[in-house]
Amino acid sequence: MSDLTSMIRAALAAGGTASTERRHFGAPMRPTSGPLANHDLTVYRGGRDPEVQELLARRHDAYVDCLRLAGIRVPETHLRLIDEAGSLRPVIAQKAVAPDMMLVPLVRKAGTKAAIGLLDRVATDVAEFWRRVAQRPERIGFHAQIERFAMDEKGPLFLDTFPPLISYSRDEMGHLIQRFADNGLVRGLGKVLPGRLREMQDRWYTPAGSVQTLIDGALRLRPDDTEEILEWADGFATTRLEGPWRNAVQAQLARHARSAKVSANRWRTVAGRDRPHA
Template identity: 35%
Template sequence: MTDLDALRDVIRADSDARGKPISKLGYFCTPFQPKSGPLADRVIKVYRGLSNPAALDRLKVCHDDYVGALLKAGVPLPETEFHLLDIDGARIPVIVQEALPIPSLMRPLMQTGTQVETLAMMEAAGDVIATFWNNADQFDTRIGFHPSIRNFAIIDGKAVFFDTFPPLIHYTREEMGRMLLLFSEKRLMRIVGPFLQKKVTGIQDEWYSAPETLVGLVGSACRLRPDDAEAYLDWGRDFVARRMPRWQEEALAELNEPPRLPGYWTTFRKILGLQGEPNV
């Protein structure tokens, strides 16, 4: 169990004492790993607080339920804790997660590997996607999954998923759409987003669709390595037939050519300066 006093100290520390951020993506926060101390083997993710105590309490319940559901569905996760940490009179959501080796992050490995190596990584990530969705029927609640390339590490040939925020369980589509704004680290998104609430809400739809999560993985690979796009499309068509036949028809309809991001999400990413790097 995390020493909460040590956690408060490292969060309050200046950036030099904290250690450098280990991801530039940071839609919800900028994760960091302390350079030393009792939390040096952990990644810490600090999120925006809310003024609504009930909403915070529900967030914790949902996050705990989501981690439990992912594990029950067979998704490999590093040890993950969620805390509502009292800091200077405010309750701040904080995730403390077992740190994975930086060289194991899937996105940079996809950029530098051979085509054969990257196809093996796609198979590993696809295995996690198929395992989750083939086991998701047991949950009598709205549940989603966001298995993008940047949310995986590859360890001993297996894919490990590590993105548990926002917790994609229990919340309605409209509630999750609001959460995408409430917890955005980007002030610009919180200002502009409410005027585009329908568009923002639509960002999540892929995460709640089995075929779309697989198509999204293939699309990310094609954008990372356009010269190998045809190989990834072939892999996706073969994989969905082998491992996700329930969703084969829907997925195949989108795997005739490299899948593209929705235009509104591409625009948001450009405005916010999001580079698509690993969201550790």
């Protein structure tokens, strides 16, 4: 894509359709005309810290390469630093995915068996990613949030490349979260309790954390299918995950199962009280 930076500048100046999706980082918009009309542009917090942002740009390229080498399909995605009178602003241009291809509406609309089939395909890619990066020397993560996946005829697509979870230490990533978070509360928390921002990322950097993040998202989307999702997840962990990963996921699944049982018992108790002839 020739002179992408100029295209991004022109698209931002012309404006477009802003997304209502809430994110920790960045404000997405889609140009309505021009060469980037079939792309989503996500604009991140700018600042006068070129050393931070230039490193960010290099590591973003490295992370996209890492994802693809590890079998994760990512749409055409590029990060550019836009100079605004000496202040740099990161902008990601990513080839747009049709709304009806996003995993969330697909999982919501599908029957139980089909929804679990979709989850299984994504979870398989997530687990395979961790196997392929296991021998790499860098600190690498994968934030497998269900909202950031799509599905086409070839299989899952992953859309979330920011922040780039490669080569940053735990402390460095904590600073990066604080630097680029759009939520002022998150930035304030980082100043008062920086340890909380370090903890926030821990799930991103373990195989079990990535798989569990996906499972948690599915449980939020389909609470009526909790039992079926937990049964699938336990089977997936048993047959498709290695020992330490399997144990960590199954421990979390057991907590989910206990919570679901307590909620069901509480509802039966309340319902019984409300029945006049119980």
